[in-house]
Amino acid sequence: MIELANVSKWYGPFQVLNDCSMRVAKGEVVVICGPSGSGKSTLIKCINGLEPFTKGTITVDGISVGARATNLPRLRSRIGMVFQNFELFPHMTAGQNIVLAQQKVLGRDRATAEVKARELLARMGLNEQASKYPAQLSGGQQQRVAIARALAMDPIAMLFDEPTSALDPEMITEVLDVMVNLAEEGMTMAVVTHEMGFARKVADRVVFMDQGVIVEDADKDAFFGTPRSERAQVFLSKILQH
Amino acid sequence: MFGKFDFGILWTNGPFLWNGMLLTLQLTVLAIGGGLLLGVILAVARLSPIKPLSWLVEGYVNFLRSMPLILVIFWFYTLVPKLIARPVSGFYSVLIAFIMFEAAYYSEIIRAGISSVRRGQISAALALGLTNMQAMRYVVLPQAVRNMIPVLLTQSIVMLQDTSLVYVVGLRDFLTSADIIATRDNRPTELYLFVALVFLVACFAASRLVNQLRRRYAL
Numbered sequence: 096m097i098e099l100a101n102v103s104k105w106y107g108p109f110q111v112l113n114d115c116s117m118r119v120a121k122g123e124v125v126v127i128c129g130p131s132g133s134g135k136s137t138l139i140k141c142i143n144g145l146e147p148f149t150k151g152t153i154t155v156d157g158i159s160v161g162a163r164a165t166n167l168p169r170l171r172s173r174i175g176m177v178f179q180n181f182e183l184f185p186h187m188t189a190g191q192n193i194v195l196a197q198q199k200v201l202g203r204d205r206a207t208a209e210v211k212a213r214e215l216l217a218r219m220g221l222n223e224q225a226s227k228y229p230a231q232l233s234g235g236q237q238q239r240v241a242i243a244r245a246l247a248m249d250p251i252a253m254l255f256d257e258p259t260s261a262l263d264p265e266m267i268t269e270v271l272d273v274m275v276n277l278a279e280e281g282m283t284m285a286v287v288t289h290e291m292g293f294a295r296k297v298a299d300r301v302v303f304m305d306q307g308v309i310v311e312d313a314d315k316d317a318f319f320g321t322p323r324s325e326r327a328q329v330f331l332s333k334i335l336q337h
Numbered sequence: 338m339f340g341k342f343d344f345g346i347l348w349t350n351g352p353f354l355w356n357g358m359l360l361t362l363q364l365t366v367l368a369i370g371g372g373l374l375l376g377v378i379l380a381v382a383r384l385s386p387i388k389p390l391s392w393l394v395e396g397y398v399n400f401l402r403s404m405p406l407i408l409v410i411f412w413f414y415t416l417v418p419k420l421i422a423r424p425v426s427g428f429y430s431v432l433i434a435f436i437m438f439e440a441a442y443y444s445e446i447i448r449a450g451i452s453s454v455r456r457g458q459i460s461a462a463l464a465l466g467l468t469n470m471q472a473m474r475y476v477v478l479p480q481a482v483r484n485m486i487p488v489l490l491t492q493s494i495v496m497l498q499d500t501s502l503v504y505v506v507g508l509r510d511f512l513t514s515a516d517i518i519a520t521r522d523n524r525p526t527e528l529y530l531f532v533a534l535v536f537l538v539a540c541f542a543a544s545r546l547v548n549q550l551r552r553r554y555a556l
Contacts, residue, residue: 143464145460145463168463168466168467168468169466171466172465174464175464178457178460178461178464180457182461184461184476186479186483195465195467195475196466196467199471199475200466201466
C-alpha cells in the first residue's frame with residue numbers, strides 16, 4: 096500500500112533522511128519510533144507529499160508521490176493524516192471541520208456530508224460536540240475530531256504524526272482507544288509515536304529511526320523481545336523506564 | 338467670552354456642509370475600497386516566492402510609508418496630469434493618491450494577517466486534499482481576515498480623518514466647507530465644535546463596530 100524506496104532529504108547541507116526504505120502493507124499497522132530529531136515526522140510527512148524529498152521514490156497505492164504528473168491533492172484526499180497539534184480549523188465548528196473537505200474535495204452534498212460527520216462523531220464518542228468550536232473542546236476531544244475529519248474522506252490509509260504528544264496524560268488513553276479500534280477494524284496505519292503500549296497492542300511492525308536512518312525494521316515481537324541494534328536497545332530502555 | 342453662540346448657522350448652511358460631507362464620504366469609501374483591493378494584490382505579491390516581485394513591493398511599501406501623505410497628494414496632483422497628458426480633476430488625482438498611499442498600509446496589515454495563520458493549518462488543509470487555492474480561501478483567509486479586521490478598521494478611521502488634507506488641492510470636503518462658513522460668518526466656535534462632534538461620532542461608531550466584530554468572531 097505504502098512503499099518508500101531509498102528516500103533521502105536534505106535541508107541545505109543537513110541530511111534529515113538518509114536512504115530510508117520501508118513499506119506498509121494493506122491492513123498493516125506500522126509504528127515508527129525514535130529519539131526526537133531522528134527524522135520520523137519528516138518521513139511520515141513525505142508519504143503524502145507535505146514534505147518534498149530529494150532522492151528516492153514513494154508510492155501510495157501504486158501512485159508515485161514525487162512524480163510531477165501526480166495529482167497531489169487527489170492522492171492526499173485518499174490518505175488521512177492526524178497531526179501532533181490537532182490542527183482543527185478554529186473558525187469552524189467540529190461538524191464544519193469534518194464537512195469542509197467532503198464537500199470541497201469529494202463533492203458530496205451538504206446533507207450527505209453532515210450525516211457522515213454525525214456518524215463519525217458518534218463513533219468517536221462525541222455526540223454532543225458537533226456545534227462546538229475547537230477552542231471549546233479538550234485536547235483529547237479535538238484530536239478525536241481531527242481523526243473523524245480524516246476518516247470522513249474514506250481514506251485507504253491513515254498517517255499519525257505523534258497524535259498524543261501534545262495531550263495531557265489523562266487524555267492520551269481516549270485517543271489511543273480510538274486508534275486501537277481503527278487498527279482492529281483493519282485500517283492501514285503508519286503511526287509516529289512514543290506510546291510503546293500502543294505499539295505492543297496493535298502494531299504489526301516497528302520501525303526504529305535515529306539520525307535520519309532507519310536503524311531497525313522488525314516484527315513487533317522481535318523488536319520488543321530482542322532489538323538487534325544497540326541504539327534501539329538504549330532507546331527502549333530509556334522509554335520503557337517510565 | 339465668545340459672545341452668544343448661534344448654532345442655527347449649522348442648519349441654515351446644512352446643504353453646503355452636506356455637500357462637503359458627501360465629498361469626504363465618497364473619497365473615504367472609494368479610497369478604502371481601492372486601497373483594500375490594491376493592498377490584497379500587493380500583500381500576495383509580497384508573500385510570493387518570486388523574489389524580485391516581493392522586493393519590488395517591499396520597496397514600494399517602505400517608500401510610501403516613509404512619505405507624509407500631504408506630499409503624496411501634491412505629487413499626484415502635479416504628476417498624474419503630466420503622465421497621461423490630460424487635465425485631471427482634483428478629486429481623481431487625490432483619490433489615486435489616497436489609494437496608492439493606503440494600499441501600502443493595508444498590504445502590510447493583510448500580509449501580517451496571512452502570516453499570523455499557523456503553518457500547520459495549511460498542512461492540515463492540504464492533507465485533506467484541498468488545493469492551495471482552496472486552502473487559502475477556506476482555511477487561511479477566514480482566519481487572517483479575522484485577525485486583521487480590527488487593524489484594518491482602525492487604519493480606515495485614520496484614513497477618514499486624513500481626507501481633511503484635500504483642502505491643499507482646493508477640494509471642498511467637510512472640514513473645508515465648515516471652515517469657509519466659519520471664516521465668512523465669523524462663527525469658528527460653532528463650526529469647529531460641530532466638525533469635531535461629527536468626527537467623534539463617526540470614529541466612535543466605527544470603533545464600536547470593531548469591538549462588535551471582535552466579539553462576534555471571537556475564537
